[in-house]
Amino acid sequence: xxxxxxxxxxxxxxxxxxxxxxxxxxxxxxxxxxxxxxxxxxxxxxxxxxxxxxxxxxxxxxxxxxxxxxxxxxxxxxxxxxxxxxxxxxxxxxxxxxxxxxxxxxxxxxxxxxx
Amino acid sequence: xxxxxxxxxxxxxxxxxxxxxxxxxxxxxxxxxxxxxxxxxxxxxxxxxxxxxxxxxxxxxxxxxxxxxxxxxxxxxxxxxxxxxxxxxxxxxxxxxxxxxxxxxxxxxxxxxx
Numbered sequence: 001x002x003x004x005x006x007x008x009x010x011x012x013x014x015x016x017x018x019x020x021x022x023x024x025x026x027x028x029x030x031x032x033x034x035x036x037x038x039x040x041x042x043x044x045x046x047x048x049x050x051x052x053x054x055x056x057x058x059x060x061x062x063x064x065x066x067x068x069x070x071x072x073x074x075x076x077x078x079x080x081x082x083x084x085x086x087x088x089x090x091x092x093x094x095x096x097x098x099x100x101x102x103x104x105x106x107x108x109x110x111x112x113x114x115x
Numbered sequence: 116x117x118x119x120x121x122x123x124x125x126x127x128x129x130x131x132x133x134x135x136x137x138x139x140x141x142x143x144x145x146x147x148x149x150x151x152x153x154x155x156x157x158x159x160x161x162x163x164x165x166x167x168x169x170x171x172x173x174x175x176x177x178x179x180x181x182x183x184x185x186x187x188x189x190x191x192x193x194x195x196x197x198x199x200x201x202x203x204x205x206x207x208x209x210x211x212x213x214x215x216x217x218x219x220x221x222x223x224x225x226x227x228x229x
Contacts, residue, residue, distance in 0.1 A: 035217055045220035105158040
């Protein structure tokens with residue numbers, strides 16, 4: 001069965017530094033999508049970035065980029081120039097395109113940005 | 116911007132009572148998901164629908180939970196009878212089954228069963 005692993009339960013980072021949040025996945029499917037969501041303390045789930053398994057370029061959205069290493073089955077989120085507002089829980093997720101796009105979430109990483 | 120709307124935002128009730136949570140997906144989205152979030156288990160997929168048909172509800176306790184989509188603009192999740200262990204935040208999300216299309220989440224229903 002497919003699985004998402006986020007090995008960092010919590011991280012503390014100084015404001016303005018770059019942050020890398022780790023995510024590894026396990027699937028035997030060839031066609032899949034990888035997502036990152038942000039959940040601030042207010043509780044809503046905010047979509048950040050998507051990477052398709054066949055995409056050759058790493059996805060980028062503003063300060064967010066996804067470091068996709070297919071052979072290693074990793075999809076790390078990189079946040080450049082971190083801000084206090086980046087403090088939140090971050091979830092990595094995988095959707096298997098050929099299996100009804102059911103999305104499986106990791107346990108999340110809580111990121112704290114220090115002033 | 117289009118949003119997924121969930122009601123109620125908060126619900127506190129006594130164990131044994133019926134609880135109904137509602138979700139209005141984004142117009143045009145053909146897939147609706149129900150998730151439960153707790154500190155211990157994280158985000159768990161309970162059930163999901165494609166074009167109003169249930170695709171998978173294997174994550175849902177069948178004896179007390181039921182999920183339906185009476186029409187394209189409404190999805191419901193019911194718990195009867197409710198138990199204290201059902202206390203959690205329940206999220207609804209909707210999406211369009213195409214590449215690069217993420218699920219969009221509602222703000223959740225925070226449920227407390229006393």
